[in-house]
Amino acid sequence: xxxxxxxxxxxxxxxxxxxxxxxxxxxxxxxxxxxxxxxxxxxxxxxxxxxxxxxxxxxxxxxxxxxxxxxxxxxxxxxxxxxxxxxxxxxxxxxxxxxxxxxxxxxxxxxxxxxxxxxxxxxxxxxxxxxxxxxxxxxxxxxxxxxxxxxxxxxxxx
Amino acid sequence: xxxxxxxxxxxxxxxxxxxxxxxxxxxxxxxxxxxxxxxxxxxxxxxxxxxxxxxxxxxxxxxxxxxxxxxxxxxxxxxxxxxxxxxxxxxxxxxxxxxxxxxxxxxxxxxxxxxxxxxxxxxxxxxxxxxxxxxxxxxxxxxxxxxxxxxxxxxxxx
Numbered sequence: 001x002x003x004x005x006x007x008x009x010x011x012x013x014x015x016x017x018x019x020x021x022x023x024x025x026x027x028x029x030x031x032x033x034x035x036x037x038x039x040x041x042x043x044x045x046x047x048x049x050x051x052x053x054x055x056x057x058x059x060x061x062x063x064x065x066x067x068x069x070x071x072x073x074x075x076x077x078x079x080x081x082x083x084x085x086x087x088x089x090x091x092x093x094x095x096x097x098x099x100x101x102x103x104x105x106x107x108x109x110x111x112x113x114x115x116x117x118x119x120x121x122x123x124x125x126x127x128x129x130x131x132x133x134x135x136x137x138x139x140x141x142x143x144x145x146x147x148x149x150x151x152x153x154x155x156x157x158x
Numbered sequence: 159x160x161x162x163x164x165x166x167x168x169x170x171x172x173x174x175x176x177x178x179x180x181x182x183x184x185x186x187x188x189x190x191x192x193x194x195x196x197x198x199x200x201x202x203x204x205x206x207x208x209x210x211x212x213x214x215x216x217x218x219x220x221x222x223x224x225x226x227x228x229x230x231x232x233x234x235x236x237x238x239x240x241x242x243x244x245x246x247x248x249x250x251x252x253x254x255x256x257x258x259x260x261x262x263x264x265x266x267x268x269x270x271x272x273x274x275x276x277x278x279x280x281x282x283x284x285x286x287x288x289x290x291x292x293x294x295x296x297x298x299x300x301x302x303x304x305x306x307x308x309x310x311x312x313x314x315x316x
Contacts, residue, residue, distance in 0.1 A: 108271065111272075
């Protein structure tokens with residue numbers, strides 16, 4: 001992590017973020033053998049924290065690491081669930097990233113693309129700090145919820 | 159092909175279908191060495207005609223043939239272009255099909271999913287006849303155009 005953070009400070013950030021709550025739940029759900037039982041939530045989230053210095057060390061020549069793609073999937077899955085918590089309608093991620101690490105991630109609600117982002121250099125996917133991760137995820141949830149509120153007919157279509 | 163068709167009958171079907179016109183153009187654009195110059199439009203479209211008997215012969219155990227995935231891409235690209243011809247707004251295909259041949263194909267216009275279809279057994283993608291191919295494609299274009307007309311704010315968003 002890029003900064004030294006007390007466990008209490010980390011807990012406060014996680015507790016305040018609806019998105020992070022879902023992300024921790026999603027991550028722990030993958031841990032079928034309970035090997036993370038001794039880890040704190042902040043530790044489970046650690047792989048998402050990639051600060052500038054760490055980012056520079058990740059090569060972007062090769063194909064993206066499958067672990068990164070898995071983290072991206074879970075990131076958007078968690079955002080989709082947090083959107084459901086907020087709006088009552090589920091948002092399904094539709095992510096298409098090519099082997100060069102370029103692509104698009106969307107959150108789809110009915111016939112509405114509630115959120116859309118073009119990614120490049122997905123190899124280096126990550127956030128500067130736990131706070132930045134929380135803000136990034138919560139911003140997606142808020143943006144999507146606002147668009148669902150604006151176009152309810154499209155979100156509820158079909 | 160499933161039935162014997164005169165070249166004139168094929169030409170009439172292709173001429174009457176805005177979708178098929180685009181599909182032929184797209185296919186010919188891939189033929190950078192001109193090896194299809196001697197082929198009629200109907201012949202160029204032939205790989206899309208997979209009748210029931212032919213379909214049964216295609217195994218669905220293995221990964222889908224890359225040629226099939228390429229044909230699916232071009233199919234939806236052509237639909238996207240035909241939608242642009244009709245509505246003035248381009249529709250971008252976003253296709254995600256897994257290695258088992260299951261997945262979803264969408265046509266995206268702004269923030270609107272103008273068309274969405276779940277595919278399975280993509281290995282066997284094809285149509286019973288040239289007429290069925292024309293109708294299938296034109297139906298997608300009409301459906302998407304209708305939805306764009308209904309939700310113009312979403313289609314023009316961003």
